[in-house]
Amino acid sequence: MSDSSAINLKTIDLTKDVDNQSVIELVSETIIPGPMAYSYDRSPSYHSFAMTQGLSYELYGAYLNKELLGITQITFDHVYLNGTEMDIAYSGDTRIHPKSKGRKIADSLIAKACLIDKPVFGAVMSGNHIVLDKKLSDWKKVGVDFKIIGELKVLLFRAKKRKIKYQIASIKDIPEMYKLWKEIKVKENLSRAYKDEADFLNSYNTQGISLARTVLLKDSERLIGFVSVWNQDAIRKIQIKKIAPIFKFFTTILRLFIKIPKENENLPLQYSFQHCFHPDALKRPEMITQIIKDASSLAFMDGALLFSIGLDVNDPLYGILNKQALDQNKVKIICYDPLQEVDKLAPGVYHFEVGVG
Numbered sequence: 061m062s063d064s065s066a067i068n069l070k071t072i073d074l075t076k077d078v079d080n081q082s083v084i085e086l087v088s089e090t091i092i093p094g095p096m097a098y099s100y101d102r103s104p105s106y107h108s109f110a111m112t113q114g115l116s117y118e119l120y121g122a123y124l125n126k127e128l129l130g131i132t133q134i135t136f137d138h139v140y141l142n143g144t145e146m147d148i149a150y151s152g153d154t155r156i157h158p159k160s161k162g163r164k165i166a167d168s169l170i171a172k173a174c175l176i177d178k179p180v181f182g183a184v185m186s187g188n189h190i191v192l193d194k195k196l197s198d199w200k201k202v203g204v205d206f207k208i209i210g211e212l213k214v215l216l217f218r219a220k221k222r223k224i225k226y227q228i229a230s231i232k233d234i235p236e237m238y239k240l241w242k243e244i245k246v247k248e249n250l251s252r253a254y255k256d257e258a259d260f261l262n263s264y265n266t267q268g269i270s271l272a273r274t275v276l277l278k279d280s281e282r283l284i285g286f287v288s289v290w291n292q293d294a295i296r297k298i299q300i301k302k303i304a305p306i307f308k309f310f311t312t313i314l315r316l317f318i319k320i321p322k323e324n325e326n327l328p329l330q331y332s333f334q335h336c337f338h339p340d341a342l343k344r345p346e347m348i349t350q351i352i353k354d355a356s357s358l359a360f361m362d363g364a365l366l367f368s369i370g371l372d373v374n375d376p377l378y379g380i381l382n383k384q385a386l387d388q389n390k391v392k393i394i395c396y397d398p399l400q401e402v403d404k405l406a407p408g409v410y411h412f413e414v415g416v417g
Contacts, residue, residue, distance in 0.1 A: 331415030
């Protein structure tokens, strides 16, 4: 094949069926390695998934003639940073076709996507710090100097059949939920800053999310926390591609007790959405434990094997839940700040939507 100088970078128009299908196929063919290697299935519409990630987005593709070799997405949102509302962007969903690895296509796509006048944030799995350091170094060479600014953990809990103990939300709870969100999340970086109560309510109309899948935590009649369960099966599925031999042995044994997917089957995983807890709730770890159990039960009722929540390692919520998790994965928060605004902000806890990205 020709070298990277012959590759054309351009915005992808997902209203065209042929472009939508080529993006879906590329994402499906990009394997994330590990003991249980997997890929994402974004069918039937990549756009449907992308629109759940923020207020708007741009998708860039790398083409050789008419062949799509790679993509990256930049998503725009309005969030809190150190108590200040700010327009920011997220970089994510960078996928390079396996046959085009090593051609620096990802670097070129990232450089193009980050040509904006806003701080750009990302979340990068960091099981191997050498690989992450090289990736950041390569991006710096093309003019995009991402810095590591925080660390998250994605906690996995087994979804089990249990009786729901706490109250399920309804539309009448929105005013109190929105009030608590504004009070708590203004102090947590990258929490979405909603325009008003109606805008907050609209977030629960996102595909796979509803108030009926939201658990409330109350102290007497006072709301002190809530968490929702996000079922993304209609817009994004995780397909197991290859299971390592030693891992395959253990999963075969475990299938005698619980349903674990085989190769070429989907992993039934659901995600937390808009978790929010008052400091008074964090003084009651038994209540925090129970609401996560309730959320896991809601996920189970909708067909999930696992329920996940992403937390800043400095978040007191992580201190309560980390030892109860079935497994956890390390994620680094990175930021490229062309305006040098974020560097002026004091460090703080980051809010992370594990179903985004």
